Amino acid sequence: MKTANFDDxxxxxxxxxxxxxxxxxxxxxxxxxxxCLAVAAVLTVLGLWIGxxxxxxxxxxxxxxxxxxxxxxxxxxxxxxxxxxxxxxxxGLVLNTRLSFMMAQALAPTGAMFCFVxxxxxxxxxxxxxxxxWVWDARLTSQLLLLxxxxxxxxxxxxxxxxxxxxxxxxxxxLVGAVNVPIxxxxxxxxxxxxxxxxxxxxxxxxxxxxxxxxxxxxALAAWAYTFAVVFWRVRSLILERExxxxxxxxxxxxxxxxx
Amino acid sequence: xxxxxxxxxxxxxxxxxxxxxxRLEAGELLRVTGPNGYGKTSLLRILCGxxxxxxxxxxxxxxxxxxxxxxFHRALMYSGHAAALNDLxxxxxxxxxxxxxxxxxxxxxxxxxxLGRIGLGGQIDLPxxxxxxxxxxxxxxxxxxxxxxxxLWVLDEPFTALDVKAVADLTATLSAHCRAGGxxxxxxxxxxxxxxxxxxxxxxxxAC
Amino acid sequence: xxxxxxxxxxxDLLLAWRGRADVLVTLAFFVIVVCLFPFGVxxxxxxxxxxxxxxxxxxxxxxxLLSLHRLFxxxxxxxxxxxxxxxxxxxxxxxxxxxxAHWIVTxxxxxxxxxxxALLFDVGQGVLGVLTLxxxxxxxxxxxxxxxGAALTLGLRGGGVLLALLVLPLFVxxxxxxxxxxxxxxxxTGAAAHLLLLGGGLLGxxxxxxxxxxxxxxxxxx
Numbered sequence: 001m002k003t004a005n006f007d008d009x010x011x012x013x014x015x016x017x018x019x020x021x022x023x024x025x026x027x028x029x030x031x032x033x034x035x036c037l038a039v040a041a042v043l044t045v046l047g048l049w050i051g052x053x054x055x056x057x058x059x060x061x062x063x064x065x066x067x068x069x070x071x072x073x074x075x076x077x078x079x080x081x082x083x084x085x086x087x088x089x090x091x092g093l094v095l096n097t098r099l100s101f102m103m104a105q106a107l108a109p110t111g112a113m114f115c116f117v118x119x120x121x122x123x124x125x126x127x128x129x130x131x132x133x134w135v136w137d138a139r140l141t142s143q144l145l146l147l148x149x150x151x152x153x154x155x156x157x158x159x160x161x162x163x164x165x166x167x168x169x170x171x172x173x174x175l176v177g178a179v180n181v182p183i184x185x186x187x188x189x190x191x192x193x194x195x196x197x198x199x200x201x202x203x204x205x206x207x208x209x210x211x212x213x214x215x216x217x218x219x220a221l222a223a224w225a226y227t228f229a230v231v232f233w234r235v236r237s238l239i240l241e242r243e244x245x246x247x248x249x250x251x252x253x254x255x256x257x258x259x260x
Numbered sequence: 261x262x263x264x265x266x267x268x269x270x271x272x273x274x275x276x277x278x279x280x281x282x283r284l285e286a287g288e289l290l291r292v293t294g295p296n297g298y299g300k301t302s303l304l305r306i307l308c309g310x311x312x313x314x315x316x317x318x319x320x321x322x323x324x325x326x327x328x329x330x331x332f333h334r335a336l337m338y339s340g341h342a343a344a345l346n347d348l349x350x351x352x353x354x355x356x357x358x359x360x361x362x363x364x365x366x367x368x369x370x371x372x373x374x375l376g377r378i379g380l381g382g383q384i385d386l387p388x389x390x391x392x393x394x395x396x397x398x399x400x401x402x403x404x405x406x407x408x409x410x411x412l413w414v415l416d417e418p419f420t421a422l423d424v425k426a427v428a429d430l431t432a433t434l435s436a437h438c439r440a441g442g443x444x445x446x447x448x449x450x451x452x453x454x455x456x457x458x459x460x461x462x463x464x465x466x467a468c
Numbered sequence: 469x470x471x472x473x474x475x476x477x478x479x480d481l482l483l484a485w486r487g488r489a490d491v492l493v494t495l496a497f498f499v500i501v502v503c504l505f506p507f508g509v510x511x512x513x514x515x516x517x518x519x520x521x522x523x524x525x526x527x528x529x530x531x532x533l534l535s536l537h538r539l540f541x542x543x544x545x546x547x548x549x550x551x552x553x554x555x556x557x558x559x560x561x562x563x564x565x566x567x568x569a570h571w572i573v574t575x576x577x578x579x580x581x582x583x584x585x586a587l588l589f590d591v592g593q594g595v596l597g598v599l600t601l602x603x604x605x606x607x608x609x610x611x612x613x614x615x616x617g618a619a620l621t622l623g624l625r626g627g628g629v630l631l632a633l634l635v636l637p638l639f640v641x642x643x644x645x646x647x648x649x650x651x652x653x654x655x656x657t658g659a660a661a662h663l664l665l666l667g668g669g670l671l672g673x674x675x676x677x678x679x680x681x682x683x684x685x686x687x688x689x690x
Contacts, residue, residue: 076542148637159624162272164312165555168687169620173634176616176680180638183669191648245275309551311690333556342547349479349487360475361548363556 022099022239023248029232036229043222050215065127067211073220075118075139077227078146079181081111086151086178089171098242099235101167104174105157106234110227112150118143138189145184149177163242261286262307262412262443266316269302273302277466278315286411288433289444289454294463300447301341303463304416307445308338311386320412324330334363337407338414347389353398354388359406366406374405379426393421404433413437415446428453472557473565474561480569490538495577498531500587513590520589521599521650525643528607531634533572536614537621537628539566540685544622553689559682567615567678575607591650598653600664605666606646612677613638619684641668 051069058065086198092100122140123133134140156173160166243249261284268278276299284290292300303324305311307318309325309332318325325332344353355371356379366374375384378398383391413434419427431452434444484491495589505523506516543549552562582603583596589600620625649662 102506109541134475145637145640146611148633152630152634152637155630159626164270165687165690169684172680172687173620174614174683176638179676180641183641185639191644219607245273306556310553330556333554336554338551340547342545342550342553344547346471346483346542347477348483349553353479353482357475357479358551361472361552361555361562363471395607426502440580 001238016184017128022243023246026236026239026252029236033229033232033236036189036232039091040225041221041227043218043225047215047218047222050211052216055211055215056209061129064125064128066123067217067218069123071118071121073223074114074121075143076220077223078111078115078118078143078150078203081114082146082174082181083253084177085111086174092167093171098167099239101171102235102238103231103240104171105167106231106238107227108150108154108157109234110230112147112154113148115143115147119147119171137213138185138191141188142185145188146181149181153177196227205235261321262445263319263322264307264316265319267303267306267313267318268315269299269306269311270314271299271302275314275416275468277463280316280463282461283437284443284445286441286443287438289438289458290446290460290461291458292447292463293447294467298463299382300463301374301416304338304445304447306416308336308414309333310338310341316432335410336414337362337403337410339359339400339403339416339418340371342417343396345388345391345396345399347387349386350385350387351375351391351395351402352384354399355402358400358403362403362407363434364406371402376400377405378402394423394426397421398426401430404437408437408440410441410444413442415444417447417449418452419448419452435463470561472552472555472562476552476562476565477569480566481572484569484573491573491577494531494535494574495581497534498527498578499585501530503588506589507522517587517591520586520591521647521654522549523589524582524586524599524603525606525647528582528603529610529636529639529643530580532575532607532610532614533632536618536631536635537568539570539615539618539669540622540664545687549685549689555688560678562680563615563673563685564678567611567681570615571608571611575611579607592654595650595653598659599650601663602649602659602666603674604645605670606642609642609666609670609673610639612673612681613642614626615681616677616684618679618682619688622685644667645669 002103016047047069051066055066056071085104088100088104088107091097092104119140120144126135126140127133153170153174157166160169240249240252263283265281266278267280269276269280276316280303282290292303302311309318309329312326320328320332320335323332344358345351349357352368352371352375352446354369356366359371361365372381372384376382378401380395380398380402380421381393388396391399393443397418398418399434404413407413418430424428431454434446438444500525505519509515509519540549543552553559555562581599583600586596586599587593611619613632614635617631621631621633624630645662645665649659649666652662653659
């Protein structure tokens with residue numbers, strides 16, 4: 001009875017905040033996810049086409065440099081996703097909203113994946129360029145430590161059975177990590193810098209051909225759209241798992257079985 | 261003074277109880293009953309502010325305990341399932357630390373007297389690891405004599421491992437505390453010889 | 469207000485004294501790990517001298533990690549942690565007392581024996597002061613950060629390995645500046661900058677870590 005009233009109340013609410021309730025967000029995420037995936041697919045094809053066929057061959061590095069169309073967007077995303085994850089963790093701790101914790105947990109595997117892709121493609125790029133798969137330079141090392149932070153977060157949230165404790169403990173380690181990321185980056189920079197200077201910067205004119213820049217930006221947008229799509233799907237499964245005892249999930253599953 | 265409303269408790273995957281409401285005024289003694297696994301300890305931990313209920317709120321003197329943790333915990337004395345004794349410390353050291361951690365600072369003589377009153381006068385300087393189960397329980401209960409100023413006593417299975425005389429002494433102490441305007445909430449499996457039968461909250465009635 | 473702070477500190481130091489053997493195990497681990505390196509990399513004096521700061525720092529870091537799970541485990545098991553969380557005084561305060569006592573018992577001995585071990589690696593006597601100072605400033609940071617991890621993994625299965633995974637990446641900056649201080653003193657550029665950064669890091673950790681640790685303990689006990 002009580003829950004039915006609550007359901008009605010949030011359904012009638014006009015505020016955008018009503019989507020913070022898992023059963024309102026569930027269908028919304030389901031609607032957006034396929035579109036995000038479609039956008040990601042189109043942008044990936046477009047970005048790779050620009051990257052492989054439109055962008056000119058680099059005078060010094062030859063065609064090897066083309067790995068940046070995957071490497072750079074993946075590195076950007078891996079760092080950005082960690083910040084978004086820490087943001088949702090903080091929102092969850094302050095406002096006590098379950099959906100925020102689910103968002104943080106849904107983001108972590110994607111962030112770790114991009115981190116790994118950035119490291120892997122970095123190694124493939126490094127072999128022909130520097131003659132070795134791995135150098136202990138500042139950016140590669142920071143990226144590696146970021147991967148460890150992701151793995152720590154995922155391991156901690158998976159090791160705790162109680163969902164409430166897992167949410168909050170994960171949120172704390174995500175925030176501690178977020179405070180430490182700049183410190184780690186600074187310390188590693190201090191320790192050793194061997195990498196070439198940043199090739200895309202907002203403060204000075206880009207030193208690369210505009211086709212290269214476009215290719216990278218389109219690939220970055222594709223990575224964004226992909227992240228949205230998988231995070232929506234993952235949040236949907238988390239919602240179903242967490243709320244499996246509620247009536248609306250029962251109705252949802254029954255309807256799904258009816259369709260199938 | 262102590263009010264709980266609409267309490268729901270989720271343990272792992274199971275909803276233990278919901279819609280639990282209780283209101284205690286000065287001088288009342290509440291006995292929480294129910295079969296094992298019905299959430300007696302969970303309820304006491306929620307009432308103390310150690311655990312957070314899935315739904316609902318606990319109020320002390322009209323203020324939600326999470327809003328004013330400090331003054332609530334100044335009014336509370338909790339004795340948990342574990343006796344909170346360190347094996348390497350003597351009963352006296354354990355008791356003094358328990359009081360200091362709770363924000364009181366009784367002197368050594370007062371602590372020794374409390375231990376004497378509960379029947380541990382001879383074991384005051386032995387390490388806690390040589391004490392029997394009943395004696396360990398008593399060290400924790402000695403705090404009751406030093407916490408008389410704290411109105412709310414929450415005791416999880418205080419009678420476990422106590423002998424007949426100790427049970428009688430403890431019930432007398434609890435009754436005296438209630439007569440002086442205190443509140444006692446306790447769980448127990450055995451029937452304690454209270455002069456007036458205590459109020460009973462049966463968790464089987466609100467179980468899911 | 470400082471009552472629980474001193475009570476916790478006094479009690480933990482007393483407990484450490486009564487359980488001295490546990491404390492010595494950490495110190496013995498530190499000494500043995502340091503002494504293993506020459507067997508692994510060879511006893512060539514120049515090489516040993518070059519790796520000494522890093523070896524001592526990594527060994528100190530591993531010893532800290534080894535002792536961290538003991539920080540709250542006993543109090544968690546016997547119910548003392550519940551009673552401490554019911555203290556009306558601020559949680560961060562007695563958490564800081566626990567961490568301080570833990571460092572005095574496990575960190576301080578490492579700082580004191582490190583110069584002696586450095587001599588086994590033929591480190592010049594001129595830099596022993598910097599080495600000791602860097603450990604004195606850095607090892608409390610390790611204890612503070614590690615305490616957050618210990619609180620988060622309290623009572624979990626496989627907690628020890630998980631704790632290592634959580635805190636080791638956070639230890640990297642301390643390792644860099646700590647070992648770097650000795651290296652730059654050896655290299656002639658002076659260790660002032662490294663030591664100042666370590667000192668700043670220590671102040672930051674004292675200001676923030678007890679609160680994160682207190683929040684983590686409440687979450688773990690809920």
